[in-house]
Amino acid sequence: MTHTLYILVIGLCCMGMGCSYVESLEYYTEKPAYLESCRIYEPNFTNCSTRSIQNFLDAVVEGIPEIEASFGPLDPLTQEQLIFKQDNSDVATISANLTNLVIRGFSKMVIKESKVSKKDFSWQTKIYLPKLRLDGNYKMAGRILLIPLMGAGRILLDIKNLDIMMYTKTHLYEKGGYTFYNVTAVSVKLEIGGLYTKLDNLFNGRSKEVEQSTNQFFNDNWQDFFEALRPLVVETVERTLLDLLQKMFHLMPANFFVEDIPNSLAFYGRKTKLIQ
Ligand SMILES: *[C@@H]1O[C@H](CO)[C@@H](O)[C@H](O)[C@H]1NC(C)=O
Ligand SMILES: *[C@@H]1O[C@H](CO)[C@@H](O)[C@H](O)[C@H]1NC(C)=O
Ligand SMILES: *[C@@H]1O[C@H](CO)[C@@H](O)[C@H](O)[C@H]1NC(C)=O
Numbered sequence: 587m588t589h590t591l592y593i594l595v596i597g598l599c600c601m602g603m604g605c606s607y608v609e610s611l612e613y614y615t616e617k618p619a620y621l622e623s624c625r626i627y628e629p630n631f632t633n634c635s636t637r638s639i640q641n642f643l644d645a646v647v648e649g650i651p652e653i654e655a656s657f658g659p660l661d662p663l664t665q666e667q668l669i670f671k672q673d674n675s676d677v678a679t680i681s682a683n684l685t686n687l688v689i690r691g692f693s694k695m696v697i698k699e700s701k702v703s704k705k706d707f708s709w710q711t712k713i714y715l716p717k718l719r720l721d722g723n724y725k726m727a728g729r730i731l732l733i734p735l736m737g738a739g740r741i742l743l744d745i746k747n748l749d750i751m752m753y754t755k756t757h758l759y760e761k762g763g764y765t766f767y768n769v770t771a772v773s774v775k776l777e778i779g780g781l782y783t784k785l786d787n788l789f790n791g792r793s794k795e796v797e798q799s800t801n802q803f804f805n806d807n808w809q810d811f812f813e814a815l816r817p818l819v820v821e822t823v824e825r826t827l828l829d830l831l832q833k834m835f836h837l838m839p840a841n842f843f844v845e846d847i848p849n850s851l852a853f854y855g856r857k858t859k860l861i862q
């Protein structure tokens with residue numbers, strides 16, 4: 587009897603050690619030195635916030651173990667599958683299935699401006715990406731710029747000078763005596779400076795010449811071609827940023843960025859009273 591108990595205790599110890607081996611923080615309780623705290627009720631908040639968010643992002647790029655464990659590496663980023671369908675558009679009627687996607691460039695994100703609303707703590711963020719490159723396999727059928735398309739093979743999309751205007755909705759909540767951002771929605775507006783495309787095996791390889799001239803046509807008309815693909819790029823960027831920001835801000839208290847952020851209970855309580 588005592589013998590069994592002994593073994594059980596050893597078993598528990600081993601499990602305990604196993605747990606400490608993969609130990610990771612649920613959230614930070616001490617502000618890392620690289621973060622700059624800002625005060626939203628003081629002038630020049632946006633300048634400070636812009637630097638602070640850039641610092642956090644740089645740390646994520648260098649590798650925060652908790653983010654790597656839940657999100658995976660940011661650059662290159664992999665996506666197993668993207669299914670894309672666009673009907674009733676002037677520029678494209680297309681259904682595409684992209685698999686084994688590798689997306690490069692997110693580590694070079696530059697935060698140009700990070701505004702936070704005092705009204706509802708939503709954000710308005712200007713981001714610049716010098717390059718965003720997607721590699722993967724495609725399977726598509728449809729029509730882009732009046733060209734009937736059919737094929738399956740490798741796809742490369744190389745975007746230059748991507749300006750992103752990001753609109754983020756948040757809901758504040760309390761955890762362990764801190765106020766946190768729950769990032770609930772991200773929407774983006776995109777402008778790009780250039781796009782290079784290469785679709786291999788277009789028309790299932792029936793004619794190399796037609797494949798080449800079609801790719802050439804898409805590159806000569808990259809602005810129009812991008813309009814056809816815009817929903818795909820927007821969705822990819824929104825999905826990536828939402829997932830990343832949720833993980834970043836469940837980990838790091840909002841107080842570390844906005845020192846004078848109101849307690850969420852007081853903040854929403856006050857608003858409710860105002861509405862009544
Ligand atoms: C804002 O910050 C910059 C430096 O970061 C400073 O030159 C400027 O005077 C500040 N403006 C205000 C209104 O505090
Ligand atoms: C502060 O932000 C304003 C507005 O975004 C910008 O024009 C100005 O150059 C910034 N100042 C510094 C010192 O970063
Ligand atoms: C997309 O392609 C993958 C791999 O070829 C396949 O498993 C999946 O069923 C396809 N999905 C659609 C909607 O065609």
Ligand SMILES: *[C@@H]1O[C@H](CO)[C@@H](O)[C@H](O)[C@H]1NC(C)=O
Pocket residue numbers: 757759768769770
């Ligand atoms: C964050 O918001 C989502 C809904 O958008 C909700 O399901 C979730 O419980 C919230 N998380 C916290 C910690 O408040």
